[in-house]
Amino acid sequence: MTISPEEGLPDPGQLLAASLTRPLTASEQAYLDAWAASSATAREEIARTREAWMALGLAAEDPAVRAMRQAARREAGLDRVAAPRSLVRRLVIAGLGLAVAAALAVGVTLSTRVETRVFTAPDHAAAHLTLTDGSRVTLSPGGRLESRFTLGARDVALRKGDAYFEVAHNARRPFTVAASGRTLTVLGTRFNVAGGRRLTVSLVEGSLRVSQAGAPSVVLRPGERYVETAPAAGAVQAGDVAGDAAWTSGRVVLTGATLAQAAERLSRAAGRRVELTDPALSNLRLSGSLRIERMSDVAAGLEALLPVKTRLTREGDLFISPGVKSS
Numbered sequence: 226m227t228i229s230p231e232e233g234l235p236d237p238g239q240l241l242a243a244s245l246t247r248p249l250t251a252s253e254q255a256y257l258d259a260w261a262a263s264s265a266t267a268r269e270e271i272a273r274t275r276e277a278w279m280a281l282g283l284a285a286e287d288p289a290v291r292a293m294r295q296a297a298r299r300e301a302g303l304d305r306v307a308a309p310r311s312l313v314r315r316l317v318i319a320g321l322g323l324a325v326a327a328a329l330a331v332g333v334t335l336s337t338r339v340e341t342r343v344f345t346a347p348d349h350a351a352a353h354l355t356l357t358d359g360s361r362v363t364l365s366p367g368g369r370l371e372s373r374f375t376l377g378a379r380d381v382a383l384r385k386g387d388a389y390f391e392v393a394h395n396a397r398r399p400f401t402v403a404a405s406g407r408t409l410t411v412l413g414t415r416f417n418v419a420g421g422r423r424l425t426v427s428l429v430e431g432s433l434r435v436s437q438a439g440a441p442s443v444v445l446r447p448g449e450r451y452v453e454t455a456p457a458a459g460a461v462q463a464g465d466v467a468g469d470a471a472w473t474s475g476r477v478v479l480t481g482a483t484l485a486q487a488a489e490r491l492s493r494a495a496g497r498r499v500e501l502t503d504p505a506l507s508n509l510r511l512s513g514s515l516r517i518e519r520m521s522d523v524a525a526g527l528e529a530l531l532p533v534k535t536r537l538t539r540e541g542d543l544f545i546s547p548g549v550k551s552s
Contacts, residue, residue, distance in 0.1 A: 427469035
């Protein structure tokens, strides 16, 4: 989605420049926030602009940069006395032309400050992460998550496994998740992302936009799922979204799932192999809630729900076979 300048409002670059010397109006700020949320390119432009201001000493009046500087001073234990705001404003206005001209004259290259991290969960246990912006993520066993934070954007990529997100609200820094060729854009929300054979995104709270190149975007409401139906297509459906996220508290909730689907979900949630020894079992259906802390409990639960027998290996992997038919 591309945000175009609206009648009566300057372009986003002019709004950014205006914020150096005066507070933006509510409509101007809302417009700038919408532009920032519209694309990664817009967020990168904001980040580069604010980095330039900081490098040139022109960002004293920008609220977002000022807040970051104050936080940095607190973390460093510094207590500097700030210059009067009127003096700062005079210095900013007086130095703007000289600083920019000097930068252009010597060919200064200003780089965007980027913080990148990679998170990997243990093979057989979920990882509970707190990102630098305060957002919390539960990453399934063996999962892998990459984050790339700048001044104007928070971008993460789910490379492997499932993840449950509790995103810290920050309208100035939209939060996006890349997963299975889709981009999930949020501001403040709770949602579950399940990989496997088909991507399933379950929205518990807030709002969430699912985008993909070559396909229209969809906006999820609480209680809805986005389910991948083809590599370039998906469908929105209502469902038990709290049940989809129950793996974060040690349970897998199944509602009319096939045994093949159940085995896949159990494998991801527990970080153990759960396999069918006979393809004929794939279409058996089951509903219930299975505790996953101990695979012996999973085995007992499956045998109670279905005509199957199970074998648990020393490593904790589970193999499911047809049960013995009664005479």
